[in-house]
Amino acid sequence: MSAPGLSSRLSLILDRAPEDVFEPDSVSDAPMVPFEAYAEDSRVFGWVRLNADRLTDLLNAYDELHLANVEIESLTGGTTEIATEILVLRDQLIAVHAGHPRGDENQRRRTRKHPVAVQARHYLIGGYVHAAPGVDPIASLRERPPMIPLTEAWIEYWSGGQRKRQWVGTLVVNRDLTDSIRLVTEDDLSFGRLRHLPPQA
Secondary structure: OEOOOOOOOEEEEEEOOOOOOOOOHHHOOOOEEEEEEEEOOEEEEEEEEOOOOOHHHHHHHOOEEEEEEEEEEEOOOOOEEEEEEEEEEHHHEEEEEEOOOOOOHHHOOOOEEEEEEEEEOOEEEEEEEEEOOOOOHHHHHOOOOOEEEEEEEEEEEEEOOEEEEEEEEEEEEEHHHOOEEEEOOOHHHOOOOOOOOOOOO
């Protein structure tokens, strides 16, 4: 992560606000939602007013994110600091979660969901990948843009020497930074059933 320069990028202004912040009717179409971005050594978070139909499409359209008014949690020391603005390259982000918008219903296609486990650096992620009926779900991931949405997802990681697990709903995962993506059973997605695989020789 670095200080922002001048180039075309996605800019998001975050806020350190509670979820029940007063929302006037004038912004009801752009609700304030929690935002979290997971990098190899840190977690960036805050609240953002998001009116995009699909966060996945937004992330795939830009190589850089300019984030303002963010909190940054160090996963090494477990400490949190506030930054006025930072520039994050998309290829630094392992996963991104942003609030409640579920996308445009008219853009959805009939799919089947498949339980998967994703290993990316020290992160372990579980959730469902969606693919057209009859299509190999793992093979289909290689044919998509790099940012892949998982539904009913959770993420597990270490921060300050403590293991943390969070249910996040929909999580957009950077396929290019994954070490492995494998099919599992629905029972495996329960906390405690999955573990990091040993690195391949």
